[in-house]
Structure formats: structure tokens, C-alpha cells
Amino acid sequence: xxxxxxxxxxxxxxxxxxxxxxxxxxxxxxxxxxxxxxxxxxxxxxxxxxxxxxxxxxxxxxxxxxxxxxxxxxxxxxxxxxxxxxxxxxxxxxxxxxxxxxxxxxxxxxxxxxxxxxxxxxxxxxxxxxxxxxxxxxxxxxxxxxxxxxxxxxxxxxxxxxxxxxxxxxxxxxxxxxxxxxxxxxxxxxxxxxxxxxxxxxxxxxxxxxxxxxxxxxxxxxxxxxxxxxxxxxxxxxxxxxxxxxxxxxxxxxxxxxxxxxxxxxxxxxxxxxxxxxxxxxxxxxxxxxxxxxxxxxxxxxxxxxxxxxxxxxxxxxxxxxxxxxxxxxxxxxxxxxxxxxxxxxxxxxxxxxxxxxxxxxxxxxxxxxxxxxxxxxxxxxxxxxxxxxxxxxxxxxxxxxxxxxxxxxxxxxxxxxxxxxxxxxxxxxxxxxxxxxxxxxxxxxxxxxxxxxxxxxxxxxxxxxxxxxxxxxxxxxx
Ligand SMILES: NC(=O)c1ccc[n+]([C@@H]2O[C@H](COP(=O)([O-])OP(=O)(O)OC[C@H]3O[C@@H](n4cnc5c(N)ncnc54)[C@H](O)[C@@H]3O)[C@@H](O)[C@H]2O)c1
Ligand SMILES: O=c1ccn([C@@H]2O[C@H](COP(=O)(O)OP(=O)(O)O[C@H]3O[C@H](CO)[C@@H](O)[C@H](O)[C@H]3O)[C@@H](O)[C@H]2O)c(=O)[nH]1
Numbered sequence: 001x002x003x004x005x006x007x008x009x010x011x012x013x014x015x016x017x018x019x020x021x022x023x024x025x026x027x028x029x030x031x032x033x034x035x036x037x038x039x040x041x042x043x044x045x046x047x048x049x050x051x052x053x054x055x056x057x058x059x060x061x062x063x064x065x066x067x068x069x070x071x072x073x074x075x076x077x078x079x080x081x082x083x084x085x086x087x088x089x090x091x092x093x094x095x096x097x098x099x100x101x102x103x104x105x106x107x108x109x110x111x112x113x114x115x116x117x118x119x120x121x122x123x124x125x126x127x128x129x130x131x132x133x134x135x136x137x138x139x140x141x142x143x144x145x146x147x148x149x150x151x152x153x154x155x156x157x158x159x160x161x162x163x164x165x166x167x168x169x170x171x172x173x174x175x176x177x178x179x180x181x182x183x184x185x186x187x188x189x190x191x192x193x194x195x196x197x198x199x200x201x202x203x204x205x206x207x208x209x210x211x212x213x214x215x216x217x218x219x220x221x222x223x224x225x226x227x228x229x230x231x232x233x234x235x236x237x238x239x240x241x242x243x244x245x246x247x248x249x250x251x252x253x254x255x256x257x258x259x260x261x262x263x264x265x266x267x268x269x270x271x272x273x274x275x276x277x278x279x280x281x282x283x284x285x286x287x288x289x290x291x292x293x294x295x296x297x298x299x300x301x302x303x304x305x306x307x308x309x310x311x312x313x314x315x316x317x318x319x320x321x322x323x324x325x326x327x328x329x330x331x332x333x334x335x336x337x338x339x340x341x342x343x344x345x346x347x348x349x350x351x352x353x354x355x356x357x358x359x360x361x362x363x364x365x366x367x368x369x370x371x372x373x374x375x376x377x378x379x380x381x382x383x384x385x386x387x388x389x390x391x392x393x394x395x396x397x398x399x400x401x402x403x404x405x406x407x408x409x410x411x412x413x414x415x416x417x418x419x420x421x422x423x424x425x426x427x428x429x430x431x432x433x434x435x436x437x438x439x440x441x442x443x444x445x446x447x448x449x450x451x452x453x454x455x456x457x458x459x460x461x462x463x464x465x466x467x468x469x470x471x472x473x474x475x476x477x478x479x
Contacts, residue, residue: 031069287306339419343356
């Protein structure tokens with residue numbers, strides 16, 4: 001996009017929400033734009049204290065270095081939300097938009113009350129014009145509700161321009177994604193003021209993003225593009241996981257199938273890694289949001305189509321757990337199962353919607369003894385994730401069945417089976433011979449990420465089951 005010098009200049013940015021998106025995104029803006037003051041605010045004082053400490057609340061490769069470079073220079077973390085709003089000429093709203101748990105649309109619709117609370121606060125505190133940017137992932141036409149709230153609650157005549165600027169970073173690669181994004185999408189009204197606001201935000205990104213990667217659309221297209229991108233990505237994973245089930249039943253190898261398909265330039269190789277199932281805070285939430293939107297628009301067939309992506313993901317997780325039980329002679333009662341990895345993917349400590357939670361719950365319901373190791377997820381988080389809220393004494397029951405190990409080797413000692421739930425690099429290079437010696441026999445490995453060298457492990461003596469790989473020994477004529 002070509003820079004228009006008449007666009008308002010951004011001198012101070014406020015980011016409401018110091019989470020996985022607000023923190024890294026605005027830290028990178030501060031790094032790349034030393035002339036802009038960036039203040040990231042949050043209602044959670046513990047989170048802000050962590051951002052101001054040596055142990056950041058979010059583990060993300062490269063983030064520590066960015067924050068250390070800018071904090072105290074032009075990057076600030078604060079709980080003084082009103083002050084930061086007043087000072088800023090551009091405000092990112094980067095608060096959480098989880099799936100509603102109760103009320104209308106429960107289990108599908110996005111809970112927008114954090115977005116609304118932020119919008120009301122901006123309206124009541126602002127004493128000068130502001131550009132307000134939806135950074136949170138929101139349903140289509142949320143900007144319209146924000147405008148109504150702003151106009152009804154602010155000083156008469158005060159100007160607000162609302163933009164949509166969805167974030168496409170993936171956890172674990174956030175700094176890389178923010179530093180060199182595939183694209184920056186800015187949605188605005190097509191009025192002269194809307195376009196000028198879009199240009200002002202584009203000018204911020206142009207400090208490091210090539211102009212041809214910044215593109216503008218209408219507000220509603222921008223909002224919907226975020227939901228669409230996540231739905232398409234998740235759909236690829238569910239599609240390849242559906243193929244994985246066929247591979248396991250036939251002797252085909254899902255990695256070979258994915259490679260063969262990905263060589264077609266129209267399909268491409270990315271996001272075709274079969275797995276125990278996708279996790280993370282976004283895919284499920286955003287597809288459910290799309291399902292709700294489709295239903296609300298009177299499009300039940302469209303809703304059913306996208307819902308199937310989630311159904312297949314649930315099936316993938318359950319199928320994997322069932323395979324463990326069936327292979328261990330149909331019972332895992334009192335058997336020790338080592339679960340390697342608890343985060344929803346490698347290089348993050350985030351456990352939101354991680355497949356490991358489903359697996360551990362299934363193993364617990366079969367009365368197994370579960371030993372978990374993850375290099376980055378804090379112990380307290382694992383206990384929290386495995387405890388059923390509202391179930392009396394469940395916290396204690398969990399601790400009778402589950403242990404948390406300090407290393408992979410420790411988790412695997414005396415286990416009957418090892419389950420790889422996250423693709424951490426250290427599991428590829430684990431001393432598998434030592435693991436084998438310490439385990440009960442026969443020793444099983446269930447590779448939910450297909451990362452280990454199955455042939456090498458079989459040579460050691462393991463029985464290996466990798467997701468999407470056919471049976472080990474087939475009909476001798478064809479094997
Ligand atoms: N996590 C990701 O990788 C990712 C990527 C792209 C987009 N998104 C979207 O970005 C949004 C934020 O996601 P996240 O993962 O950073 O969430 P998060 O839960 O990590 O962070 C949100 C923060 O907002 C704060 N907050 C809530 N209401 C507030 C208010 N009224 N005033 C001040 N602070 C408030 C919370 O205390 C919390 O710290 C969501 O809409 C999500 O869908 C997330
Ligand atoms: O081929 C693949 C790719 C991913 N996954 C799994 O899918 C989940 C999500 O992975 P990924 O998309 O890499 O991480 P997220 O941080 O959830 O990022 C997604 O969700 C974000 C929040 O909306 C978007 O900004 C990103 O563009 C989008 O990739 C994880 O459990 C992965 O292990 C697979 O099983 N197979």
C-alpha cells in the first residue's frame with residue numbers, strides 16, 4: 001500500500017490486553033518503531049508484574065530479547081489503563097474472546113464482554129480523537145457494535161475511527177511471524193476518514209513490513225478473513241487426520257500421502273502434518289464462532305460443514321486414546337502411561353485446548369497411572385487443566401492418578417507405554433535405549449506427532465505405533 005503523507009501520524013499506542021497476542025505484537029511494534037511510545041495495559045496486575053519482571057508471563061522464542069531491548073525506552077507495561085488510553089492516538093483492543101459458556105449461543109458464540117468493556121472504557125476516558133483497532137478475533141460486524149457503544153458514551157463530537165487488523169501469528173513462532181508477516185490486513189470503512197485511519201496504521205507497519213505485504217479491505221471482509229483463515233488451516237489438519245485413520249487401516253503412510261499431495265502446487269505442503277489432533281486457543285473457538293455466525297444467518301448447511309472440522313478433531317483425539325487402550329491388551333488399569341509433552345504444540349507453554357488434556361482424561365477414566373513431562377508447562381497449570389471444576393475432591397483424585405516428572409527419562413521409568421503428545425525436539429533425540437531398559441515389557445511407544453525414528457526404536461525393542469502409519473507387520477507377501 002502506498003503511504004499517504006496526509007494520514008494522521010501515530011505517536012503513542014495503547015494496547016488493551018497483555019496476553020499472548022497483545023504482549024508480543026506490541027513489543028515488536030515498540031522494537032521496530034522507537035519513535036512511538038507503546039504502553040501495554042491489562043486489568044490483571046499479576047500479568048503486568050510478570051511483564052515487568054525477568055520471567056515474562058508468555059514463553060515465546062526471541063520474546064525476552066525484544067522486551068529487554070525496549071522496556072523502559074518506548075515500551076511500558078501498566079495497569080493504569082485510563083492514562084494509557086488518554087495518551088494514545090491509536091488503541092489496539094487485544095483482549096480475550098473465548099467461547100461463551102452459558103446463555104444464548106453457549107458453546108459456540110464468542111463472549112464479547114471483554115471487548116465491550118474495553119470499548120466502554122475508551123469511550124468514557126477519551127478526551128481526544130482516537131483510532132481504535134480490533135486486534136482480537138471477533139465475529140463479523142463487531143466494529144459496528146463498537147461504534148454504537150463509542151458514540152453513545154463519549155463526549156459529543158469526539159471522533160473515533162475503527163479498524164480491523166486481525167493477528168495471524170502462531171504461538172511458538174510469534175516473533176518470527178510478527179517480524180516478517182506473510183501479510184498485514186487492515187479493514188476500514190471506505191469513507192475518507194476510514195481510509196486515512198487505515199493509512200495511519202499502515203504507516204506504523206511500514207517501519208518494517210514491505211508495503212506490498214500490507215493490504216486493505218472493507219471492515220467486514222477483514223473481520224471474516226480471520227475466521228476464514230483459521231477455519232481453512234484447521235480444515236487441512238482434520239482432512240489429513242481423516243486420511244491418517246485410513247492409512248492406519250490400510251498400511252499406507254500418511255507422511256508419504258501428505259508429501260505426494262503437497263507437491264501439487266495447488267495444494268502445497270504446509271499444515272498437512274497428521275497429529276493426535278489440533279489444540280490451541282484459536283482453531284476450535286474460531287470455528288465454533290463461524291458455526292454460530294452461519295446458523296444465525298440462517299445457513300445451517302454451512303454451519304454443519306464447518307462443525308465437521310471440530311467433530312473430526314474430537315474423533316482424532318478419541319481414536320488415539322482408544323488405540324492405546326486396545327493395544328495394551330484392552331486394559332490400562334493401574335498401568336503407568338508416560339505422556340511426553342503437555343503444551344498444544346512445541347515452543348510454547350500454552351496448554352489451551354491441548355490434545356494432552358483429552359488424552360490424560362481418557363487415560364484417567366480407564367484407571368491408568370499417568371506420568372507427565374513437559375519442558376515448559378508449569379506444574380500448577382497441569383494440575384489446573386486436569387482437575388474437573390465443580391467435581392468434589394477431583395484435585396485430590398487427580399494427584400492419586402497423575403504424577404508430574406522433571407524429565408522425559410523420569411516419566412518413562414517403569415511405564416508400560418510412552419505417549420508423545422507434543423512434538424518437542426528433545427523427544428526426537430531422547431536416549432531411547434535407556435528409556436527402553438527402564439520400561440516394563442513389552443514396551444510401547446505411541447507417537448501422536450509421528451516424530452520418532454520408528455525403525456530405530458523397533459530395533460531397540462519397542463513396539464511403535466505412529467499416527468497415520470500402517471500396521472507394523474502386514475501380510476508377508478506384501479510387506
Ligand atoms: N493466542 C494467539 O496465538 C492468538 C493469535 C491471533 C489472534 N488471537 C486473538 O487475540 C485475542 C487475545 O488472545 P490472547 O491469546 O492474547 O488472550 P489472553 O487471554 O492471553 O490475553 C487477553 C488479556 O486481556 C486482558 N483483559 C481482558 N479484559 C480486559 C479489559 N477490559 N481491560 C484490560 N485488559 C483486559 C486479560 O486480563 C488478558 O490478560 C483473542 O481474540 C484471540 O482469539 C490470539
Ligand atoms: O500440520 C499441522 C499443523 C498444526 N497442527 C496442530 O494445530 C494446532 C495449532 O497450531 P498452529 O496453527 O501452528 O498454532 P496457533 O498458535 O494455534 O496458530 C493458529 O491460530 C492463531 C490464532 O488465531 C492464528 O493467528 C495462526 O495463524 C494459526 O496458525 C497445534 O496443536 C498443532 O500441533 C497439526 O496437528 N498439524
